[in-house]
Amino acid sequence: MDKTIIPLTINGMAIEARPDMTLVEAAWHGGVPRVSGVGCLEGVCGSCRVMLRRGKDVTVALACQTFVEAGLEAVFLPPQEAPRHHYKIEELTDSWEMQSRFHEIFPEASRCRHCHGCVKSCPKGIAVEEGVALAAAGRFHDAGEAFFECVMCELCDSACPEQIAPAHVGLFSRRVTAHFHLRPPNLIHRLEELRQGRSGASGDDQ
Incomplete structure (x- = not known):
């Protein structure tokens, strides 16, 4: 056998691939059905x-x-x-009640078994359990930071026996942080540039 060819199985289909290929590339080149459109090749879409x-x-x-x-x-x-x-983010109007609202939306979050399944399944190495615990304690900014690298592949959701949906806990944390606080300075600056550009363009049309 050619040592530059790697034999493996993808979705039950025996294929051969070059050693420098990722599984997505091997599936594409091997003609594995229903995989041709999967993957961004950059580790950010979470679909593969x-x-x-x-x-x-x-x-x-x-x-x-x-x-x-x-x-x-x-x-x-x-x-x-x-x-x-x-939940509807526009209906979350009182930051003082946000922790209780979180537990209404994610009642499973307080039942974490600390089995580490979510941590082991995360391809980004996120401290998932810690992020969930921070959100459950009402520390949404810190929880959002913990989930900063999350690409919403939801492998942690699949691994959770309590069905906590940690990826969505992280997303919720980032959303409410942005909802109740100023956006990042670079985003504020860019939005203002866009507003000024739009108003300038409107003035030119008159």
């Missing part, structure tokens, strides 16, 4: 969720961040179901 089997060891990862390995079995996971936690 895969379950990996190496012998008896089973893990999860992002396919665009995982290189091919001889004998590896990979299965692309289907998208998560629609979020079960619903």
Whole structure:
């Protein structure tokens, strides 16, 4: 066998790939059905969720961040179901009640078992449990910072036996922080530039 070719299995299909390929690239080049449109190749879209089997060891990862390995079995996971936690950000008007509102929206957050499943499943190395605990304690800014690298692949959601949906806890934390506080200075500055440019353009048309 050519040592520059790596044999592996993706979605039950035996393929061969170059050793410099990621699983997404190997799936594309190998013609694996229903995978041709998956993946941004930059680790930011979170759509290429895969379950990996190496012998008896089973893990999860992002396919665009995982290189091919001889004998590896990979299965692309289907998208998560629609979020079960619903809220309208415009209805969150009282920051003093935000912690109680959080627990109404995410009642499971207080039942974390500290099983570390979410932490082990996160391809970005986020301290997921800590982020959830910060949000549950009402420290939404800190929770948002903890989830800063989150790409919403929702592998942590899949790994949580209490169905806490940690990725959505992080998203909620970032949203309420922005809702009740000034936006980052660079964003404020850019928005003001856009407003001034728009008003200037309107003046030119008159």
